[in-house]
Amino acid sequence: MVLLTRKAEFSSSHYYWSEHLSDAENLRIFGKCANRNGHGHNYTLEVTVEGQVDPVTGFVVDLKCLKDVIHREVVDVYDHRHLNLEVEDFKNVIPTSENLAIAIWKRLEHRIEGAKLYRVRIYEMPDLFADYYGEA
Amino acid sequence: MKAYLSRRYMLSASHRLYTDAYGEEKNYAIFGKCANPHGHGHNYVVEVTVSGQVDPVTGMVCNLADLDSCVRTQVVERFDHANLNLDPSFTHQVPTTENFCIEVYHLLAERFVHATLERVRVEETSNNFFEYAGKGKHGTPSSRS
Numbered sequence: 001m002v003l004l005t006r007k008a009e010f011s012s013s014h015y016y017w018s019e020h021l022s023d024a025e026n027l028r029i030f031g032k033c034a035n036r037n038g039h040g041h042n043y044t045l046e047v048t049v050e051g052q053v054d055p056v057t058g059f060v061v062d063l064k065c066l067k068d069v070i071h072r073e074v075v076d077v078y079d080h081r082h083l084n085l086e087v088e089d090f091k092n093v094i095p096t097s098e099n100l101a102i103a104i105w106k107r108l109e110h111r112i113e114g115a116k117l118y119r120v121r122i123y124e125m126p127d128l129f130a131d132y133y134g135e136a
Numbered sequence: 137m138k139a140y141l142s143r144r145y146m147l148s149a150s151h152r153l154y155t156d157a158y159g160e161e162k163n164y165a166i167f168g169k170c171a172n173p174h175g176h177g178h179n180y181v182v183e184v185t186v187s188g189q190v191d192p193v194t195g196m197v198c199n200l201a202d203l204d205s206c207v208r209t210q211v212v213e214r215f216d217h218a219n220l221n222l223d224p225s226f227t228h229q230v231p232t233t234e235n236f237c238i239e240v241y242h243l244l245a246e247r248f249v250h251a252t253l254e255r256v257r258v259e260e261t262s263n264n265f266f267e268y269a270g271k272g273k274h275g276t277p278s279s280r281s
Contacts, residue, residue, distance in 0.1 A: 020193050029194060031201065094195035098139040102190065119276075128200070131140035131185075133277045 003118055004060045005048040008070045010079035013040035014095040017084075038082060043100070044123040045074060047108060051115035061115040073107040097124045101132035109134065140254060141197045142185040145207055147216035150177035151231040175219065180233075181259040182211060182240055186251035198251035206248045211240050233260040237268045245270070 015038040016030035026034045033039070047070055051060040081087055083095035089103040105120045123129040152175035153167040163171045170176070184207055188197040215223065220231035225239045237258040245253045255276075259265040267274070 016195070018193050018195075029199060093192075096190075096195035098141060098190045098197055099195045101139055102137055127144035129142050130197075131142070132137070133140075135138040135277065 001050055002053055002060050003048050003050050004063075004066075004115070005046050006063060006066050006070060008045045008047070008067070008075050009042060010045070010075045011040060011042050012078050012081050012083050012095075013038045014083040014090075015039065016094050016096065018094060038084070041124050043078075045070070045104065046119075046121040046123075047104075047117070048119040048121070049112055049115035050118040054114075061112065065113060066115075069108065069111050073111060074104050077107075097122055097128065097130035098132070100124075101130045105132050105134055137190055138187060139190050139197055140185055140187045141200075141203075141251070142183055143200065143203055143207070145182045145184070145212055146179060147182065147212050148177060148179050149215050149218050149220050150175045151220040151226075151236075152176070153230050153232060155230050175221065178260050180215075180236075181265075182207070183257040183259070184240075184244060184253070185255040185257070186248065187254045188251040202250045203248065206244065210243045210247055214243075233258050233264070233266045234268075237266040241268045241270065 015036055016033040017026050017036065021029065047066070049061055049066065053060055078087060083090050083100075087095075089095075089107075090099070093099045093103075095103075100122045101120045104122065105117065108120070109117050117134065120132045121129055152172070153170035154163050158166070184203065186198060186203065190197060215236075220226055220236065223231075225231075226235070229235050237256055240258065241253070241256040244256065253270075255267055255269040255274075257265055257267045
């Protein structure tokens with residue numbers, strides 16, 4: 001079994017605000033991330049898949065296919081969008097890094113041919129990232 | 137759903153790798169220039185990974201402000217611009233980055249209560265890093281296949 005990782009980048013805006021919390025609670029919990037005018041990040045996505053190395057091609061998965069599916073399912077949907085206002089995935093959940101990792105996992109899980117999704121890692125900044133492994 | 141959150145912190149510290157258990161010749165044989173008498177320093181990167189269920193309201197494993205506060209108080213303020221050999225943690229052990237990584241893990245495991253500490257990774261230079269996830273663990277889920 002070999003793990004293979006492909007990176008992609010996208011830039012999006014978001015804010016942190018829950019309708020289940022009062023204004024004061026939102027501001028206390030989320031700080032400046034609760035600014036309703038939003039703010040943005042350059043996100044880096046790392047998608048790791050696992051699989052057996054094909055004895056003929058030497059591939060776990062065709063990287064071009066993996067790149068295409070990441071772009072079609074994630075980058076084209078999220079890039080240069082306001083995640084709260086324009087992306088269906090975040091209609092009912094806040095687009096935190098944790099929720100981005102989970103949403104991206106759901107988008108990719110059954111769409112990678114020949115390999116199994118192992119991990120989604122999303123960097124919000126170079127010093128902050130979230131991982132999701134499909135765990136309940 | 138269980139997710140993992142990682143945050144990286146920087147600190148600069150000096151150390152000297154030398155043990156009184158061995159003579160000078162053997163120290164230099166083992167530690168090389170790291171045994172030079174006046175020490176040397178690194179820009180360390182401490183990467184802390186915590187895990188937990190994502191809160192359905194906040195969307196967070198834990199509040200980043202709580203993690204930052206704990207790591208800064210317990211680790212960064214203690215070791216930044218310090219000589220590791222003089223810290224009480226290293227009175228009886230060599231401040232290799234393996235040992236430093238384990239010390240940081242224990243400092244945080246005992247004090248960070250808002251999520252589960254999974255792993256501490258310490259980068260000593262851009263070419264070498266060390267990870268500790270508690271006794272007998274390595275900090276990431278095993279393959280699900």
